[in-house]
Amino acid sequence: MNRDENTPGISPMEEMSPPCQVACPLHTDVRGYVAAIARGDFEAAYAIAREPNPLIYVCSHVCAHPCEEECRRGQVDEPVAIAALKRFAAERHDLSLGHGPPKPNVEPKEQKVAIIGAGPAGLTAAYDLARMGYPVTVFEALPEPGGMLRVGLPKYRLPREIIDVDIKGILEADVEIKTNVCIGRDMTLSDLKEQGYEAIFIAIGAQQSRALRIEGMDLDGVLLGVDFLRDVNQGRAVKLGRRVLVIGGGNVAVDVARSAVRQGRPGSEKEVHMICLESREEMPAHEWEIIEAQREGIILHPSLGPKRILGRDGKVVGLETIVCSSVFDSEGRFNPTFVPDSESVIEGDTIILAIGQASDLSFLRPEDGIELTRRRTIKVDPQTLATTAPGIFAGGEVTTGPGSVVGSMALGRRAAISIDTYLRGEDLTGLQFGEWRELDDLPPKTVERIKPLAREPMPMLPLEERAFNYEEVELGYTLAMAMRAAHRCLTCGGGAYVDTGKCAACLTCVRVCPYDVPIIKEGAAFIDPTECQACGVCASECPAKAITMKLYSEDQLYQEIDALFADAPAENPEPLIVGFCCLYCAYAADEWAESVRAQLPPNVRTLDVVCTSRIDIQHLLRAFELGADGVFVAGCVGDECRHTEKAANRIQGKVQFVKEVLDQVGIGSERLSLYDIPSAEWGTVPRIAQEMTERIRALGPNPL
């Protein structure tokens, strides 16, 4: 059984998908939402990004974004700022339009489902199942839903209102969440079954800090990382000394250290150190997190193993360390080796361990029939997430060990599909999740031709404003930044596709492509999606109309032209001017989107096109046919084109041709103008529009 259409993000596709989408565990259509932002259609961007993701607001702030690691822009310079763009789309979204798509019209189902744990995995499964029509109840031990989002992630990275926005969206999908109910303490699994829950999803995460088996663990001043964060996040008093030693080199350790820096009040400045086995280069935390930690004054001690905690009078006074020469053995297994006689002491009065998390599985009873793995996670079928007990599924960090929000969400989604399959009485073993085919890397010849464009840096809260508070550090993009960031996307695989049945092998595409992509193969054009940069030149020039652009097709441009006229008053006092504006250069000048366009008089209607090379002769004629009194095309000056001068210049011939047609038809070529506008001069567009209006007014209306 294959669930393609109805299950966002899970659908296997016949064609090759961009690596960002393949890398995203929810298979978000990154290319799609980034392109929508690039076009200035922010609500469309939100809708696309939201489609597979009920925790979109959370993800837009803290997603580990594996997509960016795979982004092909990274082969040219740096990856597209995918996560920051999602945040921009979410921030722009008008929540009064709803958090997500309306609930599908499905038959309400009878069978009740219980979900244990309201973290990302549990919430996603609950949301999906509720949308399938199941009555779903989530049991959560803590007073508030969110899991690690609520009690693990520090507020300077994830403000709590952000979590609330997503939780509200999930509740609106008719998910019931019962907080302060700890399975094992307040109820057992058998109780749930007795209460009529026909399927159970265990999504309790990995909420316990791993401890170290070294001397001194029982001293006063030794804290566990996750407990420390939970206390901080729940506003409980936390006692830290003046020298805090954080053991661990991962993201959680960085969060612990950066939180420790923020604890206290002015005057209670403290020194925070991070000690980890890995070398600086091997540290598992994200590079940008480590850099921020250092900027906040945290002192790193890489390549050191904790040997023993030193104490005096029952209180911590320091950590004895030993130099670690390698963390993994030749087979890549965790197996640290230490340099003999390399011991040294780091003084400190508080030690926080952040060396990993594990699940608290004490609530499981032998009679539950749920087997565990050697790693103390719940054993599941990797496809279906079924545990060894019928009707009981598990997923998220309780099966994977420490992971990511989006990774746990994907397993929540998978569990929902499995549970639905199970409750329908269908055979679980037949359940298949399609494989995604990924576009290959850019070939070197293409990399060479792509213009480098610097990645837009994330604006950050100034260092001095971060002390002793949990204000969010990353501030989000402005509109102009988002536009620039979005235009860096290569629209991988969203470019030209050839209908070989129509192709006349005329070689036009072969000759006009600025990236030398098309070739003639087996008698027809072949456009390798691995190489195509989606400029659209070929599609607009193919005499056989054999080429379609996958994203932002020619037809879409027609629709947009038609839409411009939908509300045009029949009796128009002013000449109706239609402007085709190249998006790349338009938005290179920030003002276009923010202010210039708003200055255009109502008789001037503009269409944003992704590169003037996308415009074809018929698009221009269409505007006249529909009654435009004047039409202008505004595009960048040759070398400013995001593609190449070759692409930028193609519009000239088309405009010339249309002028000749207009003369023959009797409309007159002077009603069509082409303006080359350097990006720095986009502010002149209103003036150009004004001049054109006057010129056309003198000519009188379109004789049609």
Next chain:
Amino acid sequence: MIIAEQKPLDEIKSMIADYQKVLILGCGTCVTICFAGGEKEVGILASALRMATRLDGQDKEFIEATVQRQCEYEFNEEVADLVKEADVVLSLACGIGVQTMNEQFPEKLTLPGLNTKFLGQPTEQGVWDERCLACGDCVLYKTGGICPIARCSKSLLNGPCGGSQNGKCEINPEVDCAWQLIYDRLKALGKLDLMMEVKSPKDWSASHAGGPGKIVREDLRL
């Protein structure tokens, strides 16, 4: 391949003046490649005609279609219904396609939207040059692979004439003198002796002068 270009819009307008519903029918082969009558050109002409006829106060309807090769019945059969529906067909194929249509659909008139110009080579994007006159008796083996029949303005067999100046033809300084080209090529090939051979007058009956051409391959007939 066959090279054609669109007739002036005014001429097309007057051809279709008496008809209300016009099927503009393109061809997916030569005329597509020379940007005269493929699907894209059909769309552009339809748009231009819609506007032009509206300006003339006429209310005409244009249907657009393109077949793979208009000189074959089988391909045209695919648009038989549209032909039936239309009052007239405006073909954007070469003259061969236009005649095929007239033959195949005798009850409906098919008009030529193009002027079929010559047999030529797309020498660069947007440029087409005449190369062959279909004389029926190829002489390229005597002329270094350059056709004096098609490319010499006078179709001289023993050129050049006195009008050859600096490698250009006297009819137009843009036009290469074919015999200069032939001379240069033969020289490069070390075969200048071929220039000395006097070619006897050509038997033009092998070409159109001998009546309409026809080839029959009995072995292939069904």
